[in-house]
Amino acid sequence: MTFAANPPLTFAESDRSPLSIRAKALVFVDARSQQLRERAEALASTGMPLSILGETGTGKELLARYVHRRSERAGLFVAVNCAAISPQWGEAELFGHVGGAHVGAASSRAGWFGSANGGTLYLDEIADLPRPLQSKLLAALETREVYRVGASQALPVDVRLVAASSVDLARAVAAGTFDERLHAYLCDGQLLFPALRQRIGDILPLAEYFLGIHAQRLGLAIAGISPAAQAALQAHSWPGNTRELENVIHFALLLAGEEEIGPEHLQLPGG
Ligand SMILES: Nc1ncnc2c1ncn2[C@@H]1O[C@H](COP(=O)(O)OP(=O)(O)OP(=O)(O)O)[C@@H](O)[C@H]1O
Ligand SMILES: [Mg+2]
Structure with missing residues (x-):
């Protein structure tokens, strides 16, 4: 070698x-x-x-x-x-x-x-x-x-x-x-660097940010995140922190398409 x-x-x-x-x-x-x-x-x-x-x-x-x-x-x-x-x-x-x-x-x-x-x-x-x-x-x-x-x-x-x-x-x-x-x-x-679960005020702004990036990349119009889905995002413990949040939003967007993202689109294993 x-x-x-x-x-x-x-x-x-x-x-x-x-x-x-x-x-x-x-x-x-x-x-x-x-x-x-x-x-x-x-x-x-x-x-x-x-x-x-x-x-x-x-x-x-x-x-x-x-x-x-x-x-x-x-x-x-x-x-x-x-x-x-x-x-x-x-x-x-x-x-x-x-x-x-x-x-x-x-x-x-x-x-x-x-x-x-x-x-x-x-x-x-x-x-x-x-x-x-x-x-x-x-x-x-x-x-x-x-x-x-x-x-x-x-x-x-x-x-x-x-x-x-x-x-x-x-x-x-x-x-x-x-x-x-x-x-x-x-x-x-x-x-x-505090964990994401210790920075709850960042969760929704980051979710919106990643939604914007991925919707633009996929050419989708953004319908937003429902109040119930927002609550679920804020309650999750995020062991994988911001990277995990990005993955969850990306996947939810693929499932929801141009519909509003609801709790049914969020894959949040293990609370
Ligand atoms: N505050 C933030 N604003 C926007 N994007 C962010 C923010 N924090 C993290 N990210 C994004 O989340 C992902 C993970 O961030 P980064 O790679 O810097 O984490 P890390 O702590 O170095 O991770 P690892 O421990 O795995 O090396 C990246 O895609 C990064 O762009
Ligand atoms: Mg790193």
Whole structure:
């Protein structure tokens, strides 16, 4: 297996490229999410490393992209899911490599860290980063230098780390699976993303937002959401948070077509 055969795990976007409506819109109506947005905005321009803690599907990556835009850092936003980093090739994927190095690739590659130079590196599920890479990551951030695999000289880098986690990082430190110093590096800039069930004021605005997006995509006229369906949406516990809400609305629209969405169109398993 060669390094080049690895599937790309990142996608990057330039801040100057036109963003899709989905990347732009941030529906934050509930007082708790407005507080979160204010804190994110205040921290954005500081350039501090941040951690975003929240359940799956709450919108951590959307918030990280918002922070990047508001930071006015000129470089790219590079998103990497640490759960998908291979223990074998992870160091070369993250830090890059030089041609002919023992990764078996002929050409050099910048790696995700280098690609985020001047911008933001978003590490999703950072607790899943292989342990040896945790300390290498911290060293690169602190020294602002990176060694590509196979290189003898360090390259200067300026990277802002935004890390996301759905597990409690302090507990991961206590369990010995997460680097204590990396945790300390991240913990001043914590953003706690409340679960959707704790932000009831966001549920209907988000439902309307997703209804609008999907109706437009499907070329359907919107008949709205009935009061009974609205009550059911607000009473649900949303274990999959905003992503689950989007899926429920999308499916309800497919069932209802141009009729009003009623409780019979909502698939809400498990209360
Ligand atoms: N406040 C919001 N306004 C509009 N769309 C949102 C909002 N929050 C989340 N979404 C949408 O919900 C989906 C899930 O968001 P995102 O991928 O950012 O969540 P996540 O916390 O990173 O999830 P995971 O834990 O699975 O990585 C995305 O399609 C995102 O665009
Ligand atoms: Mg995510």
